[in-house]
Amino acid sequence: EFAAQPSQDDRLQYIHGKLSAGSSKTFSSLPHAIQMQMLLDRDAFGNVQVSRIETEKLLADMVADRLRVLKTQGRFKGKFSALCHFFGYEGRCAAPTNFDADYCYSLGYTAAALLNAGKSGYIASVRNLTRPAAEWQPGGIPLTAMMNIERRHGEDKPVIRKALVDLEGKPFQTFAAQRDRWALEEAYLYPGPIQYFGPSEVCDRVTKTLELEQS
Structure with a gap:
């Protein structure tokens, strides 16, 4: 049924209808681009293709949003400009021995x-x-x-x-x-x-x- 939805926005609405209130709120807190990436096709085993989700940009965007709030409150006066780098498995693996x-x-x-x-x-x-x-x-x-x-x-x-x-x-x-x-x-x-x-x-x-x- 999810794949039969005519547009990405319809797919988002379908997902929200299946989530609990707390999960729906958490999902909505993500940037729209990240939400779209989480709706990408699954791999051959039915898993979300994590390597195609730009988590590094998610973290940078969340930090930028928080700093904008702090700036409006007068608690942050600096500048923030992030340059992201994709580490793939290296960013998700355990610490090296x-x-x-x-x-x-x-x-x-x-x-x-x-x-x-x-x-x-x-x-x-x-x-x-x-x-x-x-x-x-x-x-x-x-x-x-x-x-x-x-x-x-x-x-x-x-x-x-x-x-x-x-x-x-x-x-x-x-x-x-x-x-x-x-x-x-x-x-x-x-x-x-x-x-x-x-x-x-x-x-x-x-x-x-x-x-x-x-x-």
Whole structure:
């Protein structure tokens, strides 16, 4: 029924008719452009396409509206001009762990070293990741070594092969060995909150899948 509404304004009215009074008030408090973005088509799983909702502009507009109110009350005399930047998943993800930070820093440093050496056409890589960061092994992989030929739009194209789940790899094999039990039981592995200070075995832990891959 929602999709059958003839216009966006009609869709808005339809939505308000389905919401509780409190939810309708909250939805109405959003800028009109954000309301429209929330009514966009869903993805293949029926979820709102969050990455297409400009939340960064929503926050900037809400701050600007609040400052306009404060200015009329004589409580704000400055200027406000926001320049938004879209971070996508980076803006919605959890805080990075020590391992994440060390890994990204190492990749960036390696990329700079390759560039400084005039080595174009290489992908920065870091190996030995389950060891302490001081023992990691940076390097460069030729881009051509990662490519294979695939048929795209009727033509053979050199592309980097997608990294799909390896059904023969240890992470999946570990899952396969447990899935029948997990279908019936709750068996969560809870490592606790992210730690930044303390024993290395607590604050510098690698991911479980990487641990399995390199064990």
